[in-house]
Amino acid sequence: MRRVLAAAAAFVLLSAGACSEGGDGAAAEAGAPTTVRLGFSAWPGWFPWQVAQEQGLFAKNGVTVDLTYFDSYTDSLTALSTGNLDANSQTLNDTLSSVSGGAQQTIVLVNDNSTGNDQIIARPGIDTVADLKGRTVAVEQGTVDHYLLLLALQKAGLSEAEVTVKPLLTDAAAAAFVAGQVDAVGAFAPFTTTALGLAGSKAIATSADFPGAIPDHLVFDAEFVKAHPKEVQAMVDTWFDTVAWINDNRDAAIAIMAKKGGVSDADYKTYDAGTTIFTHEQNLAAFTPGQTPANLDFQARSIAKFLVDAKLVDEAPPLDGLLDPTFVKAATP
Structure with missing residues (x-):
């Protein structure tokens, strides 16, 4: 997607x-x-x-x-x-x-x-983009959500090399996140609804942050x-x-x-x-x-x-x- x-x-x-x-x-x-x-x-x-x-x-x-x-x-x-x-x-x-x-x-x-419907969503215990250092993030490589991830990392003072990017199609990325296979996911609506189905998960960066x-x-x-x-x-x-x-x-x-x-x-x-x-x-x-x-x-x-x-x-x-x-x-x- x-x-x-x-x-x-x-x-x-x-x-x-x-x-x-x-x-x-x-x-x-x-x-x-x-x-x-x-x-x-x-x-x-x-x-x-x-x-x-x-x-x-x-x-x-x-x-x-x-x-x-x-x-x-x-x-x-x-x-x-x-x-x-x-x-x-x-x-x-x-x-x-x-x-x-x-x-x-x-x-x-x-x-x-997009003014918020593209999101980086993280599991409980990860409260900021800076907390993604050393973590695994599922995202569809090359998509706008990959772009959003890089913008968010840059703003937090991190490079892409400081996280592990797991390339998956967006629907599969959201499912992997809910299944606990990755620490965070980059997704867009309506797949954000799927990802936020994981109890305690939350968006730590969205497209609203980058007008x-x-x-x-x-x-x-x-x-x-x-x-x-x-x-x-x-x-x-x-x-x-x-x-x-x-x-x-x-x-x-x-x-x-x-x-x-x-x-x-x-x-x-x-x-x-x-x-x-x-x-x-x-x-x-x-x-x-x-x-x-x-x-x-x-x-x-x-x-x-x-x-x-x-x-x-x-x-x-x-x-x-x-x-x-x-x-x-x-x-x-």
Whole structure:
């Protein structure tokens, strides 16, 4: 889940030709109406797409969408990188990893920032990040939660070498933690709920401690954006309509999203503060170039450095053309 997939992205250059022949999406005639193949997976900032589908908001904006839910977030990354999706809901980390492997992708919208729903959770007796020295932490290597762990260690004056990182997929990492196999775990909602099921466990660091470090996005195949700007605009417009509908119909929206996430309505409500869904104004601010964690270009440079330093990619991914604010600027929510 929410996993960097540089290896899969690397073979996009080999598969692109095969995927473009007779396919949909970016392969369709430029300017001709086309169905948008959109992927999403288990994260509170992406479940609103399910609301959009069930409430007919895609149709309201004149776009036909083939919405696919992925139990495995990794599979959604692969699908976009190999031409089996036109757009996907994914993190900035993962987008940069795919781009470093040769994928041509464009970020057109900020869905949300993680403001607490990514957590480092520790067993009883470990009260601070500094207490992790010499301990074992399960985390999905290369993910935003690995990134969060490194940020937290750095803030506490520790290096990654001073802890033992046990690489596991996020669901398996949470299960290993509850089973007592590791001392701490890096996880995101809804798997934080699993991890906190261990009696006495608690979060010792969260994404709320590092504002702006974990943004989530609507990411398109770059060629699709060039060929079908009307559909891209309709998708961005649908997002803002969906956010408005959720705000006006909170209980009904939570019921839809909780059902898709496989949790109770009560549990889903606990995720509210930990995922900040971005408004139109927040999107405009994020796409504005700057030198603070609130600016996407700043975060892209910071995460690119992390990917290189963690040896997850060989060299920093190119950032030219990665961020396209055109559609957010044109939206009129």
